[in-house]
Amino acid sequence: MKLRGRGIAKGIATGRALISKQRISLLGAIDPVTGLIIDPALELCGASIANRILIFPGGKGSTVGSYVLYQLKMHGKSPCALVNRRADTIVAVGAIIAEIPAVDSLEIDPIEGDLIADGAEVLVNGTEGYIELP
Numbered sequence: 635m636k637l638r639g640r641g642i643a644k645g646i647a648t649g650r651a652l653i654s655k656q657r658i659s660l661l662g663a664i665d666p667v668t669g670l671i672i673d674p675a676l677e678l679c680g681a682s683i684a685n686r687i688l689i690f691p692g693g694k695g696s697t698v699g700s701y702v703l704y705q706l707k708m709h710g711k712s713p714c715a716l717v718n719r720r721a722d723t724i725v726a727v728g729a730i731i732a733e734i735p736a737v738d739s740l741e742i743d744p745i746e747g748d749l750i751a752d753g754a755e756v757l758v759n760g761t762e763g764y765i766e767l768p
Contacts, residue, residue, distance in 0.1 A: 715735040735758050
């Protein structure tokens with residue numbers, strides 16, 4: 635199944651979905667060296683975003699969060715792609731500078747319901763603005 639949306643950052647990646655129903659503050663919620671979610675207020679606290687397709691509503695907080703995505707990439711612990719309901723500037727800039735494919739505004743909400751199971755394989759095409767599910 636192919637879901638069309640808006641490409642935010644160019645590139646194509648395939649990986650296992652990691653889904654959060656909560657907005658994530660990239661600065662302070664994710665350890666930029668290990669890729670672990672460290673904010674105890676988040677449902678995914680303790681999970682690793684490394685090499686996953688991180689699906690979440692959007693970012694929040696400091697503009698420094700963009701550089702957290704870049705640091706994660708430099709340490710080899712970044713998500714392989716990002717999918718948002720609506721990407722905010724922090725997530726968009728971070729994805730672009732870290733060269734992490736990103737898509738938002740899909741025709742069907744990827745977070746609500748059972749459309750995508752946590753751990754399911756997902757292809758993200760940030761260049762053409764879609765995701766594909768097996």
